[in-house]
Amino acid sequence: MALRIWASSTANALRLSSATRPHFSPLSRCFSSVLEGLKYANSHEWVKHEGSVATIGITDHAQDHLGEVVFVELPEIGGSVTKATGFGAVESVKATSDVNSPISGEVVEVNSKLSATPGLINSSPYEDGWMIKVKPSNPSELDCLMGAKDYTKFCEEEDAAH
Amino acid sequence: MRGGLWQLGQSITRRLGQSDKKTIARRCYASEADLKKTVLYDFHIANGGKMVPFAGWSMPIQYKDSIMESTVNCRENGSLFDVSHMCGLSLRGKDCVPFLEKLVVADVAGLAPGTGSLTVFTNEKGGAIDDSVITKVTDDHIYLVVNAGCRDKDLAHIEEHMKAFKAKGGDVSWHIYDERSLLALQVTILEKSQGKVRLTGLGARDSLRLEAGLCLYGNDMEQHTTPVEAGLTWAIGKRRRAEGGFLGAEVILKQIADGPSIRRVGLFSAGPPARSHSEIQNENGENIGEVTSGGFSPCLKKNIGMGYVKSGLHKPGTKVNIVIRGKAYEGSVTKMPFVPTKYYKPT
Numbered sequence: 001m002a003l004r005i006w007a008s009s010t011a012n013a014l015r016l017s018s019a020t021r022p023h024f025s026p027l028s029r030c031f032s033s034v035l036e037g038l039k040y041a042n043s044h045e046w047v048k049h050e051g052s053v054a055t056i057g058i059t060d061h062a063q064d065h066l067g068e069v070v071f072v073e074l075p076e077i078g079g080s081v082t083k084a085t086g087f088g089a090v091e092s093v094k095a096t097s098d099v100n101s102p103i104s105g106e107v108v109e110v111n112s113k114l115s116a117t118p119g120l121i122n123s124s125p126y127e128d129g130w131m132i133k134v135k136p137s138n139p140s141e142l143d144c145l146m147g148a149k150d151y152t153k154f155c156e157e158e159d160a161a162h
Numbered sequence: 163m164r165g166g167l168w169q170l171g172q173s174i175t176r177r178l179g180q181s182d183k184k185t186i187a188r189r190c191y192a193s194e195a196d197l198k199k200t201v202l203y204d205f206h207i208a209n210g211g212k213m214v215p216f217a218g219w220s221m222p223i224q225y226k227d228s229i230m231e232s233t234v235n236c237r238e239n240g241s242l243f244d245v246s247h248m249c250g251l252s253l254r255g256k257d258c259v260p261f262l263e264k265l266v267v268a269d270v271a272g273l274a275p276g277t278g279s280l281t282v283f284t285n286e287k288g289g290a291i292d293d294s295v296i297t298k299v300t301d302d303h304i305y306l307v308v309n310a311g312c313r314d315k316d317l318a319h320i321e322e323h324m325k326a327f328k329a330k331g332g333d334v335s336w337h338i339y340d341e342r343s344l345l346a347l348q349v350t351i352l353e354k355s356q357g358k359v360r361l362t363g364l365g366a367r368d369s370l371r372l373e374a375g376l377c378l379y380g381n382d383m384e385q386h387t388t389p390v391e392a393g394l395t396w397a398i399g400k401r402r403r404a405e406g407g408f409l410g411a412e413v414i415l416k417q418i419a420d421g422p423s424i425r426r427v428g429l430f431s432a433g434p435p436a437r438s439h440s441e442i443q444n445e446n447g448e449n450i451g452e453v454t455s456g457g458f459s460p461c462l463k464k465n466i467g468m469g470y471v472k473s474g475l476h477k478p479g480t481k482v483n484i485v486i487r488g489k490a491y492e493g494s495v496t497k498m499p500f501v502p503t504k505y506y507k508p509t
Contacts, residue, residue, distance in 0.1 A: 067224075067228050067230070068230045070458040071433065073487070091434045091458070092229075093229045093233075093369060093457060093458050093460060094368075096434070096437060
Protein backbone atom coordinates (compact mmCIF):
# COMPACT_ATOMS: atom_id res chain seq x y z
CA MET A 1 0.00 0.00 0.00
CA ALA A 2 3.05 2.21 -0.20
CA LEU A 3 1.81 3.72 -3.41
CA ARG A 4 -1.46 4.65 -1.82
CA ILE A 5 0.30 6.57 0.87
CA TRP A 6 2.49 8.18 -1.73
CA ALA A 7 -0.56 9.15 -3.76
CA SER A 8 -2.28 10.58 -0.72
CA SER A 9 0.73 12.69 0.15
CA THR A 10 1.07 13.78 -3.46
CA ALA A 11 -2.61 14.60 -3.47
CA ASN A 12 -2.03 16.74 -0.40
CA ALA A 13 1.05 18.35 -1.88
CA LEU A 14 -0.76 19.27 -5.07
CA ARG A 15 -3.82 20.09 -3.02
CA LEU A 16 -5.64 17.69 -5.25
CA SER A 17 -9.31 17.51 -4.88
CA SER A 18 -11.92 15.18 -6.18
CA ALA A 19 -14.18 18.23 -6.41
CA THR A 20 -17.60 18.59 -4.96
CA ARG A 21 -20.83 18.75 -6.80
CA PRO A 22 -22.51 22.01 -6.05
CA HIS A 23 -25.93 20.48 -5.60
CA PHE A 24 -25.24 17.01 -4.32
CA SER A 25 -23.33 15.95 -1.29
CA PRO A 26 -22.22 12.31 -1.52
CA LEU A 27 -25.00 11.43 0.89
CA SER A 28 -27.82 13.10 -0.97
CA ARG A 29 -26.83 11.32 -4.16
CA CYS A 30 -28.13 8.12 -2.67
CA PHE A 31 -31.41 9.75 -1.79
CA SER A 32 -32.48 11.66 -4.89
CA SER A 33 -35.79 13.41 -4.54
CA VAL A 34 -38.93 11.41 -5.15
CA LEU A 35 -42.22 13.29 -5.21
CA GLU A 36 -45.43 12.17 -3.55
CA GLY A 37 -48.43 11.96 -5.84
CA LEU A 38 -46.50 10.69 -8.87
CA LYS A 39 -46.36 7.12 -10.15
CA TYR A 40 -43.05 5.51 -11.04
CA ALA A 41 -41.90 2.79 -13.43
CA ASN A 42 -38.99 0.49 -12.60
CA SER A 43 -37.24 1.88 -15.68
CA HIS A 44 -37.04 5.25 -13.82
CA GLU A 45 -39.75 7.30 -15.50
CA TRP A 46 -42.49 9.16 -13.63
CA VAL A 47 -46.06 9.87 -14.62
CA LYS A 48 -48.42 12.48 -13.21
CA HIS A 49 -52.07 11.89 -14.01
CA GLU A 50 -54.28 14.99 -13.94
CA GLY A 51 -57.76 14.87 -15.45
CA SER A 52 -57.60 13.37 -18.93
CA VAL A 53 -53.88 13.95 -19.44
CA ALA A 54 -50.79 12.25 -17.99
CA THR A 55 -47.40 13.99 -17.97
CA ILE A 56 -44.28 11.83 -18.29
CA GLY A 57 -40.61 12.47 -17.55
CA ILE A 58 -37.54 10.82 -16.05
CA THR A 59 -36.84 10.78 -12.33
CA ASP A 60 -34.29 12.76 -10.34
CA HIS A 61 -32.49 9.48 -9.63
CA ALA A 62 -32.25 8.78 -13.37
CA GLN A 63 -30.96 12.23 -14.30
CA ASP A 64 -28.42 12.08 -11.48
CA HIS A 65 -27.02 8.79 -12.74
CA LEU A 66 -27.03 9.94 -16.37
CA GLY A 67 -25.16 13.18 -15.83
CA GLU A 68 -25.65 16.28 -17.96
CA VAL A 69 -28.25 15.66 -20.63
CA VAL A 70 -27.10 17.05 -23.97
CA PHE A 71 -29.87 15.91 -26.30
CA VAL A 72 -33.45 14.74 -25.96
CA GLU A 73 -35.31 12.84 -28.65
CA LEU A 74 -39.09 13.14 -28.43
CA PRO A 75 -41.96 11.54 -30.39
CA GLU A 76 -44.33 13.35 -32.76
CA ILE A 77 -47.57 14.79 -31.41
CA GLY A 78 -50.47 12.51 -32.39
CA GLY A 79 -48.37 9.37 -32.27
CA SER A 80 -48.97 6.61 -29.78
CA VAL A 81 -46.87 5.27 -26.97
CA THR A 82 -47.05 1.82 -25.41
CA LYS A 83 -46.50 0.83 -21.80
CA ALA A 84 -42.92 -0.35 -21.16
CA THR A 85 -41.84 0.53 -24.68
CA GLY A 86 -39.40 3.22 -25.72
CA PHE A 87 -40.82 6.55 -26.92
CA GLY A 88 -37.64 8.60 -26.98
CA ALA A 89 -34.09 8.87 -25.83
CA VAL A 90 -31.90 11.04 -23.64
CA GLU A 91 -28.25 11.47 -24.44
CA SER A 92 -25.73 12.42 -21.82
CA VAL A 93 -22.02 13.02 -22.28
CA LYS A 94 -21.39 9.39 -21.51
CA ALA A 95 -24.37 7.42 -22.68
CA THR A 96 -27.55 7.06 -24.68
CA SER A 97 -30.58 5.80 -22.82
CA ASP A 98 -33.99 4.83 -24.11
CA VAL A 99 -36.93 6.32 -22.27
CA ASN A 100 -39.90 4.02 -21.85
CA SER A 101 -43.48 5.07 -21.46
CA PRO A 102 -44.97 3.99 -18.13
CA ILE A 103 -48.44 3.86 -19.74
CA SER A 104 -50.06 3.50 -23.17
CA GLY A 105 -51.82 6.33 -24.94
CA GLU A 106 -51.74 9.08 -27.52
CA VAL A 107 -49.12 11.84 -27.41
CA VAL A 108 -50.94 15.17 -27.10
CA GLU A 109 -48.00 17.46 -26.30
CA VAL A 110 -44.20 17.32 -26.18
CA ASN A 111 -41.87 19.62 -24.25
CA SER A 112 -40.36 21.59 -27.10
CA LYS A 113 -38.16 23.56 -24.67
CA LEU A 114 -35.99 20.47 -24.32
CA SER A 115 -34.60 20.78 -27.83
CA ALA A 116 -32.90 24.07 -27.01
CA THR A 117 -32.40 23.41 -23.29
CA PRO A 118 -31.95 19.67 -22.69
CA GLY A 119 -30.37 20.50 -19.30
CA LEU A 120 -33.88 21.17 -17.92
CA ILE A 121 -34.02 17.42 -17.36
CA ASN A 122 -31.17 17.79 -14.87
CA SER A 123 -32.21 21.04 -13.24
CA SER A 124 -35.92 20.32 -12.97
CA PRO A 125 -36.71 16.67 -13.71
CA TYR A 126 -40.26 16.80 -12.30
CA GLU A 127 -41.31 20.26 -13.51
CA ASP A 128 -39.68 22.11 -16.44
CA GLY A 129 -37.96 18.92 -17.60
CA TRP A 130 -41.15 16.98 -18.35
CA MET A 131 -40.98 15.15 -21.69
CA ILE A 132 -44.42 14.27 -23.08
CA LYS A 133 -48.12 14.54 -22.26
CA VAL A 134 -50.25 11.54 -23.07
CA LYS A 135 -53.99 10.82 -23.22
CA PRO A 136 -54.03 7.40 -21.51
CA SER A 137 -55.77 4.64 -23.46
CA ASN A 138 -55.92 2.36 -20.47
CA PRO A 139 -55.82 4.35 -17.19
CA SER A 140 -55.80 1.15 -15.14
CA GLU A 141 -52.17 0.70 -16.19
CA LEU A 142 -51.36 3.41 -13.63
CA ASP A 143 -52.30 1.00 -10.86
CA CYS A 144 -49.39 -1.28 -11.74
CA LEU A 145 -46.83 1.49 -11.16
CA MET A 146 -44.99 2.25 -7.94
CA GLY A 147 -45.84 5.01 -5.50
CA ALA A 148 -43.20 7.34 -4.03
CA LYS A 149 -42.40 5.09 -1.08
CA ASP A 150 -41.96 1.94 -3.17
CA TYR A 151 -39.88 3.75 -5.77
CA THR A 152 -37.54 5.20 -3.12
CA LYS A 153 -37.00 1.69 -1.77
CA PHE A 154 -36.51 0.37 -5.31
CA CYS A 155 -33.75 2.94 -5.99
CA GLU A 156 -32.00 2.17 -2.72
CA GLU A 157 -32.01 -1.54 -3.48
CA GLU A 158 -30.81 -0.98 -7.02
CA ASP A 159 -27.94 1.26 -5.86
CA ALA A 160 -26.96 -1.25 -3.22
CA ALA A 161 -26.82 -4.00 -5.83
CA HIS A 162 -24.22 -2.07 -7.85
CA MET B 163 -24.69 0.51 -27.71
CA ARG B 164 -27.50 1.90 -25.63
CA GLY B 165 -29.69 0.68 -22.91
CA GLY B 166 -32.63 1.88 -20.94
CA LEU B 167 -32.28 4.21 -18.02
CA TRP B 168 -32.05 1.17 -15.76
CA GLN B 169 -28.76 0.26 -17.33
CA LEU B 170 -27.35 3.62 -16.36
CA GLY B 171 -23.64 3.76 -16.29
CA GLN B 172 -23.30 0.52 -18.14
CA SER B 173 -23.34 1.95 -21.64
CA ILE B 174 -20.09 3.76 -21.33
CA THR B 175 -18.49 0.72 -19.83
CA ARG B 176 -19.47 -1.16 -22.91
CA ARG B 177 -18.42 1.62 -25.21
CA LEU B 178 -15.07 2.18 -23.57
CA GLY B 179 -14.55 -1.49 -23.01
CA GLN B 180 -14.71 -2.41 -26.65
CA SER B 181 -10.96 -2.37 -26.73
CA ASP B 182 -11.03 -6.03 -25.94
CA LYS B 183 -13.92 -8.05 -27.26
CA LYS B 184 -12.75 -11.13 -25.38
CA THR B 185 -12.71 -9.25 -22.11
CA ILE B 186 -16.26 -8.13 -22.73
CA ALA B 187 -17.45 -11.64 -23.40
CA ARG B 188 -15.73 -12.73 -20.24
CA ARG B 189 -17.12 -9.81 -18.31
CA CYS B 190 -20.68 -10.84 -19.05
CA TYR B 191 -20.12 -13.94 -16.94
CA ALA B 192 -17.63 -12.44 -14.52
CA SER B 193 -18.85 -11.11 -11.21
CA GLU B 194 -17.58 -7.89 -9.67
CA ALA B 195 -15.36 -10.04 -7.47
CA ASP B 196 -13.41 -11.27 -10.50
CA LEU B 197 -12.38 -7.75 -11.44
CA LYS B 198 -8.82 -6.76 -10.73
CA LYS B 199 -8.26 -3.82 -8.40
CA THR B 200 -5.45 -1.32 -8.70
CA VAL B 201 -3.53 -0.45 -5.52
CA LEU B 202 -5.49 2.81 -5.47
CA TYR B 203 -8.90 1.10 -5.31
CA ASP B 204 -9.59 2.14 -1.69
CA PHE B 205 -8.28 5.64 -2.43
CA HIS B 206 -10.78 5.94 -5.32
CA ILE B 207 -13.66 4.81 -3.10
CA ALA B 208 -12.60 7.21 -0.33
CA ASN B 209 -12.63 10.04 -2.86
CA GLY B 210 -16.09 9.25 -4.18
CA GLY B 211 -15.01 7.30 -7.25
CA LYS B 212 -17.82 5.51 -9.06
CA MET B 213 -16.30 2.20 -10.00
CA VAL B 214 -17.13 0.34 -13.21
CA PRO B 215 -15.67 -2.72 -14.93
CA PHE B 216 -13.15 -1.82 -17.62
CA ALA B 217 -10.93 -4.30 -19.48
CA GLY B 218 -11.11 -6.70 -16.54
CA TRP B 219 -10.39 -4.01 -13.94
CA SER B 220 -12.57 -2.09 -11.53
CA MET B 221 -11.84 1.53 -12.45
CA PRO B 222 -13.37 4.91 -11.53
CA ILE B 223 -15.52 6.24 -14.35
CA GLN B 224 -15.92 9.54 -12.49
CA TYR B 225 -15.61 11.01 -9.02
CA LYS B 226 -17.98 13.50 -7.40
CA ASP B 227 -17.99 16.01 -10.22
CA SER B 228 -19.70 15.39 -13.55
CA ILE B 229 -17.84 14.20 -16.66
CA MET B 230 -18.51 17.60 -18.21
CA GLU B 231 -16.99 19.55 -15.29
CA SER B 232 -14.17 17.08 -14.96
CA THR B 233 -13.19 17.36 -18.64
CA VAL B 234 -13.27 21.15 -18.65
CA ASN B 235 -11.26 21.32 -15.42
CA CYS B 236 -8.58 19.08 -16.89
CA ARG B 237 -8.06 21.56 -19.72
CA GLU B 238 -8.18 24.59 -17.44
CA ASN B 239 -6.12 23.19 -14.58
CA GLY B 240 -5.23 19.54 -14.61
CA SER B 241 -6.05 15.94 -13.86
CA LEU B 242 -4.52 12.99 -12.13
CA PHE B 243 -5.52 9.63 -13.61
CA ASP B 244 -4.94 6.16 -12.25
CA VAL B 245 -3.73 4.30 -15.34
CA SER B 246 -2.20 1.38 -13.48
CA HIS B 247 -4.47 -1.03 -15.35
CA MET B 248 -2.28 -0.28 -18.36
CA CYS B 249 0.86 -2.32 -18.87
CA GLY B 250 4.25 -0.62 -18.57
CA LEU B 251 7.42 -2.40 -19.57
CA SER B 252 11.07 -1.73 -20.31
CA LEU B 253 13.19 -3.13 -23.08
CA ARG B 254 16.90 -3.06 -22.31
CA GLY B 255 20.05 -4.07 -24.09
CA LYS B 256 22.32 -2.61 -26.73
CA ASP B 257 20.02 -3.93 -29.49
CA CYS B 258 16.71 -2.87 -27.93
CA VAL B 259 16.20 -0.11 -30.51
CA PRO B 260 16.66 -2.26 -33.64
CA PHE B 261 14.52 -4.94 -31.96
CA LEU B 262 11.61 -2.59 -31.28
CA GLU B 263 11.87 -1.09 -34.77
CA LYS B 264 10.95 -4.51 -36.19
CA LEU B 265 7.61 -4.31 -34.35
CA VAL B 266 6.61 -0.64 -34.48
CA VAL B 267 6.47 2.06 -37.15
CA ALA B 268 8.27 4.79 -35.18
CA ASP B 269 11.77 6.03 -35.86
CA VAL B 270 12.98 4.88 -32.45
CA ALA B 271 16.64 5.36 -33.38
CA GLY B 272 15.90 8.99 -34.22
CA LEU B 273 14.28 9.79 -30.86
CA ALA B 274 16.42 11.86 -28.53
CA PRO B 275 16.97 10.28 -25.11
CA GLY B 276 14.25 11.39 -22.72
CA THR B 277 11.65 11.90 -25.43
CA GLY B 278 8.78 9.75 -26.59
CA SER B 279 6.22 9.18 -29.29
CA LEU B 280 2.89 7.59 -30.02
CA THR B 281 3.41 4.51 -32.14
CA VAL B 282 1.66 1.43 -33.51
CA PHE B 283 2.53 -2.25 -33.22
CA THR B 284 1.75 -3.74 -36.63
CA ASN B 285 1.05 -7.26 -37.87
CA GLU B 286 2.20 -8.91 -41.14
CA LYS B 287 -0.79 -7.44 -42.98
CA GLY B 288 0.00 -3.91 -41.84
CA GLY B 289 -2.90 -3.86 -39.36
CA ALA B 290 -2.60 -2.48 -35.85
CA ILE B 291 -2.05 -4.93 -33.01
CA ASP B 292 -2.11 -2.05 -30.53
CA ASP B 293 -1.12 1.57 -30.16
CA SER B 294 1.48 2.45 -27.58
CA VAL B 295 3.44 5.34 -26.15
CA ILE B 296 7.16 4.67 -26.21
CA THR B 297 9.86 6.63 -24.41
CA LYS B 298 13.51 6.40 -25.24
CA VAL B 299 15.14 6.58 -21.83
CA THR B 300 18.62 5.99 -23.19
CA ASP B 301 19.96 4.32 -26.32
CA ASP B 302 19.83 0.95 -24.56
CA HIS B 303 16.58 1.43 -22.62
CA ILE B 304 13.07 1.93 -24.00
CA TYR B 305 10.03 2.29 -21.76
CA LEU B 306 6.64 1.61 -23.26
CA VAL B 307 3.02 1.49 -22.17
CA VAL B 308 0.41 -0.71 -23.88
CA ASN B 309 -3.35 -0.93 -23.46
CA ALA B 310 -4.80 -2.97 -20.60
CA GLY B 311 -7.14 -4.82 -22.93
CA CYS B 312 -4.29 -5.74 -25.29
CA ARG B 313 -1.77 -6.75 -22.65
CA ASP B 314 -1.86 -10.52 -23.18
CA LYS B 315 -1.64 -10.45 -26.96
CA ASP B 316 0.97 -7.66 -26.97
CA LEU B 317 3.23 -9.42 -24.51
CA ALA B 318 2.89 -12.73 -26.41
CA HIS B 319 3.74 -10.93 -29.64
CA ILE B 320 6.79 -9.16 -28.19
CA GLU B 321 7.99 -12.32 -26.46
CA GLU B 322 7.77 -14.43 -29.61
CA HIS B 323 9.81 -11.94 -31.61
CA MET B 324 12.24 -11.39 -28.76
CA LYS B 325 13.03 -15.13 -28.62
CA ALA B 326 13.78 -15.20 -32.34
CA PHE B 327 15.85 -12.02 -32.07
CA LYS B 328 17.91 -13.34 -29.18
CA ALA B 329 18.39 -16.68 -30.94
CA LYS B 330 20.19 -14.75 -33.66
CA GLY B 331 22.44 -13.13 -31.06
CA GLY B 332 20.51 -9.89 -30.49
CA ASP B 333 20.92 -8.26 -27.07
CA VAL B 334 17.51 -7.39 -25.63
CA SER B 335 15.62 -8.24 -22.46
CA TRP B 336 12.39 -6.99 -20.92
CA HIS B 337 10.92 -6.16 -17.58
CA ILE B 338 7.18 -5.86 -16.99
CA TYR B 339 6.39 -3.42 -14.17
CA ASP B 340 3.76 -5.41 -12.31
CA GLU B 341 5.33 -4.35 -9.02
CA ARG B 342 4.68 -0.68 -9.77
CA SER B 343 1.60 1.35 -10.61
CA LEU B 344 1.29 3.93 -13.32
CA LEU B 345 -0.29 7.34 -12.85
CA ALA B 346 -0.85 10.02 -15.46
CA LEU B 347 -0.72 13.70 -14.59
CA GLN B 348 -2.00 16.19 -17.14
CA VAL B 349 -1.66 19.83 -16.18
CA THR B 350 -1.54 23.26 -17.72
CA ILE B 351 0.51 25.48 -15.43
CA LEU B 352 1.08 24.04 -11.98
CA GLU B 353 1.34 27.36 -10.10
CA LYS B 354 -1.94 28.65 -11.44
CA SER B 355 -3.61 25.33 -10.94
CA GLN B 356 -2.57 24.66 -7.37
CA GLY B 357 -5.52 23.25 -5.52
CA LYS B 358 -7.47 22.79 -8.74
CA VAL B 359 -5.96 19.59 -10.09
CA ARG B 360 -8.57 16.89 -9.65
CA LEU B 361 -8.76 13.15 -9.64
CA THR B 362 -10.26 12.27 -13.00
CA GLY B 363 -11.93 9.10 -14.20
CA LEU B 364 -12.39 7.13 -17.40
CA GLY B 365 -15.41 9.15 -18.49
CA ALA B 366 -13.55 12.44 -18.80
CA ARG B 367 -10.52 10.60 -20.12
CA ASP B 368 -12.63 9.35 -23.02
CA SER B 369 -13.99 12.86 -23.72
CA LEU B 370 -10.48 14.31 -23.57
CA ARG B 371 -8.94 11.81 -25.98
CA LEU B 372 -11.86 12.24 -28.37
CA GLU B 373 -11.44 16.03 -28.29
CA ALA B 374 -7.73 15.48 -28.95
CA GLY B 375 -8.58 13.31 -31.96
CA LEU B 376 -6.82 10.28 -30.49
CA CYS B 377 -7.83 6.73 -31.37
CA LEU B 378 -9.28 4.40 -28.78
CA TYR B 379 -7.87 1.01 -29.72
CA GLY B 380 -10.72 -1.42 -30.30
CA ASN B 381 -13.05 1.38 -31.42
CA ASP B 382 -11.14 3.58 -33.82
CA MET B 383 -8.37 1.19 -34.68
CA GLU B 384 -8.44 -2.61 -34.90
CA GLN B 385 -6.41 -5.56 -36.15
CA HIS B 386 -7.39 -4.83 -39.74
CA THR B 387 -6.79 -1.05 -39.62
CA THR B 388 -3.48 0.22 -40.93
CA PRO B 389 -1.80 3.30 -39.43
CA VAL B 390 -2.23 5.02 -42.82
CA GLU B 391 -6.01 4.50 -42.79
CA ALA B 392 -6.07 5.65 -39.17
CA GLY B 393 -4.42 8.95 -40.11
CA LEU B 394 -1.22 8.09 -38.27
CA THR B 395 1.12 8.30 -41.27
CA TRP B 396 2.88 11.12 -39.37
CA ALA B 397 3.93 8.54 -36.78
CA ILE B 398 5.82 6.55 -39.42
CA GLY B 399 9.26 8.13 -39.36
CA LYS B 400 10.78 9.41 -42.59
CA ARG B 401 13.61 6.90 -42.35
CA ARG B 402 11.10 4.10 -41.71
CA ARG B 403 9.16 5.06 -44.85
CA ALA B 404 12.36 4.82 -46.86
CA GLU B 405 13.70 1.66 -45.25
CA GLY B 406 10.63 -0.28 -44.06
CA GLY B 407 11.78 -3.14 -41.86
CA PHE B 408 8.67 -3.40 -39.65
CA LEU B 409 5.89 -5.98 -39.87
CA GLY B 410 3.51 -5.27 -42.74
CA ALA B 411 5.82 -2.59 -44.18
CA GLU B 412 5.04 -3.63 -47.82
CA VAL B 413 1.30 -3.04 -47.31
CA ILE B 414 1.80 0.18 -45.39
CA LEU B 415 4.40 1.71 -47.72
CA LYS B 416 2.23 0.86 -50.73
CA GLN B 417 -0.71 2.59 -49.04
CA ILE B 418 1.41 5.68 -48.41
CA ALA B 419 2.34 5.73 -52.11
CA ASP B 420 -1.10 4.95 -53.58
CA GLY B 421 -3.36 6.33 -50.86
CA PRO B 422 -5.61 4.16 -48.67
CA SER B 423 -9.18 3.28 -49.74
CA ILE B 424 -10.66 4.50 -46.44
CA ARG B 425 -9.54 7.17 -44.00
CA ARG B 426 -10.27 8.17 -40.43
CA VAL B 427 -11.87 11.60 -40.25
CA GLY B 428 -13.26 13.96 -37.64
CA LEU B 429 -16.96 14.79 -37.73
CA PHE B 430 -19.24 17.52 -36.44
CA SER B 431 -22.94 16.70 -36.48
CA ALA B 432 -26.34 18.06 -35.52
CA GLY B 433 -28.93 16.23 -33.43
CA PRO B 434 -27.98 13.54 -30.95
CA PRO B 435 -24.28 12.79 -30.51
CA ALA B 436 -23.11 10.15 -33.00
CA ARG B 437 -21.93 6.97 -31.29
CA SER B 438 -19.84 4.12 -32.64
CA HIS B 439 -21.48 2.13 -35.47
CA SER B 440 -23.68 5.01 -36.64
CA GLU B 441 -23.80 4.95 -40.42
CA ILE B 442 -22.20 7.80 -42.39
CA GLN B 443 -23.90 8.67 -45.69
CA ASN B 444 -23.16 11.16 -48.41
CA GLU B 445 -25.70 13.87 -49.19
CA ASN B 446 -27.56 11.47 -51.52
CA GLY B 447 -28.08 8.98 -48.72
CA GLU B 448 -25.49 6.47 -49.95
CA ASN B 449 -23.34 4.66 -47.41
CA ILE B 450 -19.80 6.01 -47.26
CA GLY B 451 -18.62 4.78 -43.88
CA GLU B 452 -19.18 4.30 -40.19
CA VAL B 453 -18.65 6.27 -36.99
CA THR B 454 -16.17 4.62 -34.60
CA SER B 455 -16.36 7.03 -31.63
CA GLY B 456 -18.52 9.97 -30.83
CA GLY B 457 -19.93 12.06 -28.07
CA PHE B 458 -20.72 15.50 -26.82
CA SER B 459 -17.61 17.64 -26.42
CA PRO B 460 -17.61 19.22 -22.95
CA CYS B 461 -15.18 21.90 -24.15
CA LEU B 462 -16.78 22.78 -27.49
CA LYS B 463 -20.33 22.16 -26.27
CA LYS B 464 -21.24 20.36 -29.45
CA ASN B 465 -21.22 16.88 -30.95
CA ILE B 466 -17.92 15.51 -32.16
CA GLY B 467 -17.05 12.13 -33.56
CA MET B 468 -14.64 10.20 -35.67
CA GLY B 469 -15.10 7.45 -38.19
CA TYR B 470 -13.92 5.97 -41.45
CA VAL B 471 -15.08 7.20 -44.86
CA LYS B 472 -14.12 6.37 -48.40
CA SER B 473 -11.08 8.25 -49.66
CA GLY B 474 -12.08 11.29 -51.67
CA LEU B 475 -14.85 12.07 -49.19
CA HIS B 476 -12.39 12.69 -46.39
CA LYS B 477 -11.66 16.35 -47.05
CA PRO B 478 -12.59 18.88 -44.34
CA GLY B 479 -15.87 20.56 -45.20
CA THR B 480 -17.35 17.53 -46.99
CA LYS B 481 -21.06 17.39 -46.16
CA VAL B 482 -22.30 14.08 -44.75
CA ASN B 483 -25.36 12.64 -43.06
CA ILE B 484 -25.10 10.58 -39.91
CA VAL B 485 -27.88 8.08 -39.26
CA ILE B 486 -28.95 7.76 -35.64
CA ARG B 487 -31.94 5.62 -34.69
CA GLY B 488 -33.12 5.63 -38.29
CA LYS B 489 -32.95 9.41 -38.78
CA ALA B 490 -30.33 11.20 -40.87
CA TYR B 491 -28.68 14.23 -39.24
CA GLU B 492 -26.50 16.74 -41.06
CA GLY B 493 -22.81 16.69 -40.41
CA SER B 494 -19.50 17.56 -41.94
CA VAL B 495 -15.97 16.25 -42.10
CA THR B 496 -13.60 18.31 -40.03
CA LYS B 497 -9.96 18.47 -39.07
CA MET B 498 -8.69 16.94 -35.85
CA PRO B 499 -7.79 17.60 -33.09
CA PHE B 500 -11.11 19.22 -32.23
CA VAL B 501 -9.52 21.01 -29.27
CA PRO B 502 -5.88 22.17 -29.51
CA THR B 503 -3.71 19.60 -27.75
CA LYS B 504 -1.07 22.06 -26.45
CA TYR B 505 1.38 19.23 -25.82
CA TYR B 506 4.38 20.31 -23.80
CA LYS B 507 7.45 20.53 -25.98
CA PRO B 508 10.72 21.03 -24.17
CA THR B 509 12.68 23.87 -25.76
